[in-house]
Amino acid sequence: MHALQQVLHAFFNLHSFTLALPDVWAGFQVNLKMMVIAEALVLVFALALAIVRGLPGPTAKPLRVLAIAYTDFFRGTPIIIVAFFVGFGLPGLQLGFISNLSFVTYGVITLTLVYTAYVTEVYRAGIESVHASQRAAARSLGLSYWQAMRYIVIPQAVRRVIPPLLNDFIGLQKDTSIVYVIGVTEAASLAQQFSTTNGDFPSYLVAATFFILITIPLARFTDHLVAVRERRERAQAF
């Protein structure tokens, strides 16, 4: 019984929870900022990379190879190592402004590099799932390769990949706390500071709560989109 009380006190002490709220909330705003910026950048870069990977013809081969090398490297490398490369490596290079960015900016760069690799694959799967006959129909009407991509292939591809894409964004949102290892002051790091000072752990619960509160709606929204699509596809089958 004593042990249980100890656990409850260490993790679920309401007083300590309330005390930690303002600090951790201040940190979480940094997480939110990184999420929004990184997600916007990832959406654009990943689509560009996916298009490059699908370019036809031998002349585009070097570009395709580069795109593949990029996704292989950043999907295969643990995000914490990418964070070290960016957060410690770039400042160490002494390359003018690139070496003098804020911790938060390095954090955003890290997240963008890694998640662009994941989301590229998501987009690519979407682009490949659009049947070749759609492209043939577009080209046969005299539309150019790029017009067929722009008006026919990509709009259909993006619609199909929204659920897996949101799934990756849930991962990105949580990983905004990993970049605290390169010195970003955010929810997890402030929770840790609070915990060390106070000698208990409710501050972690505060941080966790914030993350969960933004993840759950996104997860439910994703479920909803999947359900809607399934219903539509079933309706079409008849």
Add this chain to the structure above:
Amino acid sequence: MNATVDDNDAGVRNAAFVDVRGVSKWFGDLQVLNRVDVDVSEHNVVCLIGASGSGKSTLLRCLNMLEQVQEGEIIVDGQLLTHGKVDVNAVRKKIGIVFQAYNLFPHMTVLENVTLAPRKARGIDRQEAESRARLLLRRIGLEAKADEFPDRLSGGQQQRVAIVRALAMEPKLMLLDEITSALDPQLVSEVLQLVRELAESGMTMIVATHEMGFAREVADKVCFLDAGRILEEGPPEQILSEPREPRTREFLSRVLEAEKLA
């Protein structure tokens, strides 16, 4: 040797609007077209008949440059398509193709399907493109469906929209690739009626079809394809009633058999 054929040259060589000469094509080891010769005069309708896999679709796709031929040459409207630098998009603007599976764009309304290519490939402004599209849709009795998405239309309606989508580019040649094969029997006639009207309006067409009655009615010439070769060609009455080749007779009797069963 010049890689291109100018109008004068083509005029001397052949007056045909479409001139296919000795075209061969392979998919890997499989030869799908074997020294095919076809010519089509302007305002004429040529029907391609033959079993599935005989090369009808491939020939049409080569004419639209969706496939490349490895041997022979194709000339359409005086322009050589098979050698040298060819502006593929420019060629396709004057050659419309309609596929068996309609291939409408599912994320666009009927009106958007019909106006996309005129707007983007020909640079016609939206208002102009839409009023022309509505006119075409009215002609086929589908003006009321202009703002619907394709999945709300029947197969026959979708295929008619696909034809109109190709017509909106004001092509000089239409290629129809078994456009009724995916349709329920009761929807076939509405599509054929539209093609009939096109033929009457003088549209030059090459039609791959399994509808022998239709071929007899609209075709100026019927070509029977067998294993990638044109085995026999001639006026529809002759090919369909008194074929010379045993393979043609065999094919026709099988088709008739199937029609009786249907």
